[in-house]
Amino acid sequence: MSLTAPRSSKQRASIDVPAPDTCPLASLGPASRTSVVPRPTPALSNAATASGHPGAGLENPERRASSPPAPSSLPSPAEAPDSASPGFDHLDKLNLTFPPPTKQAQRTMLYLIGAAVAIALLLHRIWAVRQVRYLRVSDCELKYAHLIKNPERMTYQEANEIMHVSQLWDMPWLTTISLSFALFKTYAIPTISKVLCKSRELSDPANAARRAEDTAVTITEFLRGLDTERGAQALARMNYLHSRYGSLITNDDMLYTLSLFIFEPIAFAEKYDWRPMTPLEQESRYVFWREIGARMGIKNIPPTREALYLWKEGYAKENYKYSPDNRAVGDATFDVFLRAIPGPFKSFARQASIALLDDQTREAFGYERSPEWIYKFVPALLIARGWVVGYFLLPRLKTPKHIETEEIKNDKGEVTAFQRLGFLFEPWYVSPNVGPLGVFGYHFPGVPWHPEGYEPSRLGPERLRETGVEEVKKNAAEMIAKAKVCPFFAATTQ
Numbered sequence: 001m002s003l004t005a006p007r008s009s010k011q012r013a014s015i016d017v018p019a020p021d022t023c024p025l026a027s028l029g030p031a032s033r034t035s036v037v038p039r040p041t042p043a044l045s046n047a048a049t050a051s052g053h054p055g056a057g058l059e060n061p062e063r064r065a066s067s068p069p070a071p072s073s074l075p076s077p078a079e080a081p082d083s084a085s086p087g088f089d090h091l092d093k094l095n096l097t098f099p100p101p102t103k104q105a106q107r108t109m110l111y112l113i114g115a116a117v118a119i120a121l122l123l124h125r126i127w128a129v130r131q132v133r134y135l136r137v138s139d140c141e142l143k144y145a146h147l148i149k150n151p152e153r154m155t156y157q158e159a160n161e162i163m164h165v166s167q168l169w170d171m172p173w174l175t176t177i178s179l180s181f182a183l184f185k186t187y188a189i190p191t192i193s194k195v196l197c198k199s200r201e202l203s204d205p206a207n208a209a210r211r212a213e214d215t216a217v218t219i220t221e222f223l224r225g226l227d228t229e230r231g232a233q234a235l236a237r238m239n240y241l242h243s244r245y246g247s248l249i250t251n252d253d254m255l256y257t258l259s260l261f262i263f264e265p266i267a268f269a270e271k272y273d274w275r276p277m278t279p280l281e282q283e284s285r286y287v288f289w290r291e292i293g294a295r296m297g298i299k300n301i302p303p304t305r306e307a308l309y310l311w312k313e314g315y316a317k318e319n320y321k322y323s324p325d326n327r328a329v330g331d332a333t334f335d336v337f338l339r340a341i342p343g344p345f346k347s348f349a350r351q352a353s354i355a356l357l358d359d360q361t362r363e364a365f366g367y368e369r370s371p372e373w374i375y376k377f378v379p380a381l382l383i384a385r386g387w388v389v390g391y392f393l394l395p396r397l398k399t400p401k402h403i404e405t406e407e408i409k410n411d412k413g414e415v416t417a418f419q420r421l422g423f424l425f426e427p428w429y430v431s432p433n434v435g436p437l438g439v440f441g442y443h444f445p446g447v448p449w450h451p452e453g454y455e456p457s458r459l460g461p462e463r464l465r466e467t468g469v470e471e472v473k474k475n476a477a478e479m480i481a482k483a484k485v486c487p488f489f490a491a492t493t494q
Contacts, residue, residue, distance in 0.1 A: 009382055127389050133274075133390060140165050141280060151283040156291035156487060160225065162284035167223065167265070168399045171273045174386075176216075176400075176424070176439065178268035180337070180358065182260035183215065188316075188364035189256070190323035195248045197325045201461065208336045209441075212458050213428040217420070220403050221456055222292060229484050230418075232476035233456035237296055239475065240468045241460050242296070250314060251299055258293045259312040262286050262305075272382035274390025294488035295479060301489065320364040330365045336425050341443045352378045402439055406431065408453045417453030429454040 101109070147148055147154050154162075166177045187193045187202070196202040201211050221234035242249060262285045270276045277285075286305035293301050302308040334350055341349045351370040354362060355378045362369065398404075401422025408417040419431040423438040428444040431453075436444045443450050457472040458465050482488070 002118060024261055032368060045235075053196045086350040096246055125442045129391055132395055136165050136169055136395065137275075137278060137281075137315050139279065142379065144280060147283075148280055151280070151287075154283060154287045156226065156288055156489075159287035159291075160223065162281060163288055164223065166269065166277055166281050168403065170275070171269055171395060172400045172403070173395075173439075174268050174273045174382075175265045176402075178265040179219070180212070181268075182264035183212075183257075184330070184333055185260055186253075186257045186355075186362055187333065188402040189253060189319050190321055190325060191250060191319075192253050192257075193323060193325040193329045193481055196329050198268060199245075202332055205332050205335045207461070208332045209339075209426040210428060210461070212336060212425055213423060216402065216424055217429065217454065218404075218456075223403075226291065226295070227480050229480075230456050231475065232479050234459065235292065236476040236479060237457055237459050237468075239296055241464070241473050244464075254296065254298050255293065255301065256315050258289055258296075258298060258301075259308055262289045263309060263312065272379065272386055274386040282417060285442070291487060291489050320360050322364055322366050326364055327366045333393070339425065339441060340438075348374075355379075400439070401434075417455055427451075450462070 141148070144154075144158060144162060147158065167224045200207060202208045218238055221231050224232075225231045226235065242254075266277050266282050266285065283305060286308065290301055302311055334353065337353065338346050338349050344359065351374050354367050355370045355374045357365075357367075359369075402420065402424055404417040404421040406421065407415045408419055410416050418429070420427075420429045421431060421434055422443065423430050423443075423445075425438060425441040426449060427434070427436075427438065427441075427443050428449045430445040430449065430451060432445050432451045434445055436442055443449075455469075457469050457476070
């Protein structure tokens with residue numbers, strides 16, 4: 001085995017380049033070699049030398065001596081094309097034009113553009129609605145900020161104004177539904193349903209709708225102000241009608257009815273509407289209806305909202321019992337509620353209404369439980385409706401039509417009656433110029449429903465329309481005078 005002496009450093013720096021005839025690339029021809037031989041870059045060597053880097057720009061003399069001269073076919077740096085890099089010399093031969101898009105591609109593009117525009121408009125709508133949806137309740141909270149920490153200082157006048165935000169503007173539809181259910185739940189107590197059956201005010205479908213409309217009108221007059229002539233006369237008229245039943249209507253039954261008018265709208269808003277009632281709004285319902293209860297002569301009204309709620313729950317648990325009278329009044333009320341529903345859908349609407357009752361109330365009426373899917377579908381439908389209202393519908397600019405009225409004046413300019421501009425189930429006291437569509441009914445206003453309007457002092461059953469009118473007006477005037485000195489509830493608790 002022979003050993004070869006190691007090369008010197010100068011020899012290691014020299015690399016032998018084969019002659020052109022023996023180079024494997026020689027057979028490729030001049031054109032091919034042009035594409036693989038790098039351009040001479042003398043400027044780079046000079047720059048590298050100037051940089052002062054060790055060995056930069058140096059060239060081995062031996063390599064320069066042994067290297068063959070560049071073939072004459074190689075282009076000079078000035079003549080070298082810009083696309084001398086491998087793989088790019090064929091680009092000038094390519095056809096870079098694209099065919100026009102197909103009709104399907106055009107349609108797809110239009111769909112995508114339309115979808116993008118629709119999404120942008122939808123997001124803008126949501127943003128705009130959310131900017132203004134809470135304005136009324138925010139302004140109310142700001143105006144009565146001093147009552148948030150001290151709700152016990154709230155007066156019934158302030159409570160009435162605070163209550164308007166939810167009941168007349170933000171959630172009037174669901175509030176009306178909840179008040180209807182509040183009234184319905186009172187019929188689950190046998191002592192109440194027995195009185196109503198005996199009077200035939202609700203057991204007879206012909207009278208049930210009239211009573212529902214009278215109740216709606218009375219509550220609307222309350223909202224105009226308990227110390228206004230209209231509000232005071234409506235309250236005095238209600239007291240007059242109740243007094244005809246004497247001891248048949250117990251104090252606790254009236255207190256329970258009062259409590260439902262306070263808490264049912266709060267519960268419905270919490271479960272189904274686009275926002276719950278604020279603590280200030282909840283307290284306002286208690287303060288306002290507490291004053292009404294005191295003016296009705298109801299005794300032992302709990303001094304706080306929390307205490308009244310606990311009393312309500314205990315009273316319902318103790319007194320909700322099945323009675324045939326409960327069922328009779330309940331069926332007559334359902335007939336009124338569902339009168340405008342087309343025949344094929346009445347059964348579903350009835351089961352949907354039952355699904356909104358708790359089991360304790362449902363059993364007191366003797367109703368069977370609705371199918372399980374309805375207990376999921378109906379709440380989901382109401383929640384979806386609240387979501388749509390909260391995110392897509394701008395706040396209303398007017399109060400509901402069934403709340404609005406017009407004054408009827410005689411030749412002397414004196415107000416003699418009030419005509420309603422809308423209705424719930426039947427067009428009682430509605431102007432003939434109003435259309436046939438109500439909140440829950442469809443009837444053309446006309447003679448059977450007193451289109452000439454109503455007087456608060458004459459509300460109630462037809463047979464009692466002309467009775468007690470002067471007594472009612474006198475009691476209303478006394479009520480207003482007394483309230484100027486001291487609220488009724490404060491007077492009853494002292």
